[in-house]
Amino acid sequence: MHAATFFDGVGWREGVVELVDGRVRLSDGHSDADLPRLDGVVLGGFTDHHVHLQLVDHSQLSGSRLGRVVDLGGNPGVLRRLARGGIKNAPPTRDSGTFSIPHPRALVVEFAGAFVAAPGGYPSDREWAPEGSVREVADERAAADVVAEMAATGASCLKVTSNSTAGPVFSDDLFRTIVGIAASHSLPVVAHAEGPGEAQRVVALGAARLAHAPFTERLDDEEIARQAASTSWISTLAIHDGRARAIAIDNVRRFHAAGGTVLYGTDLGNGPMxxxxxxxxIAALREAGLHSDALLHALSPMDPLAPSATLLFLPGASPATADPLAARPLIPADLKV
Known part of the structure; x- marks a missing residue:
């Protein structure tokens, strides 16, 4: 049993870590002054808010530092099965960049289900889109059917595409209608906005979250302030190069400074990563001004007090020096005096 400082998703607290049935568990509360103290800090597994599990070897995620992923576009039946069973079937290997965890826990999977697109819209014509992963919606009736289908599948949000550079997009009226129908099923709309004016348009029409920090154009400060008050952005900064990357980082820097909520997301499956x-x-988020606790909030670590939580350890770190990239699984050997 050791005293430990841990991040509960909001701030830093004190607790105790101990071995329970061969697993390291964390409990909160003040510890006995005589207890040895862990030389470092503890967190729950991180969240990637934008992945595509069908486009990667998702079994390798069970050995990673991620505790939760949010899939933003795939075959809803496949994703439902993954969410129900978790991802826990691959032995982690250092060759794959993962870590050896004595008792690997299932990765929590949340998902949007299928991409909801205008007829002929993105990504309906993309070869990479898995079979059954796109629903083309022409009118309100079709929208109601698709939203009901995603809700019944167990989706936690609805992914709506609005990419004017790659095909047709929804009219203002139909997009607003989709948002309203989704709200009636308690599904916030996450929008892929690409093309001039699209990020501004979908947020004004009610999108709760942008799947990508805006990268088509620099948003003016007034628009940044509006969006900071009404929506959140998933970063996905590292998928860009050149001008698009610079625009996205500049937008995120000002959005964060205005009080906007930035969430860590990689678009896993979009190229090698x-x-x-x-x-x-992480480096791009830091370049955009997210450091220390702001970076941890973007990474949305899971509740480390949950019995099923994967506990991460940052050896030698303090709350002021915690670097997510230094995190590794907390293992029984760390409790040896």
């Missing part, structure tokens, strides 16, 4: 915490995405 680790099935784990992404160092390039």
């Amino acid at each position: 680790p099935n784990d915490l992404n160092a390039r995405e």
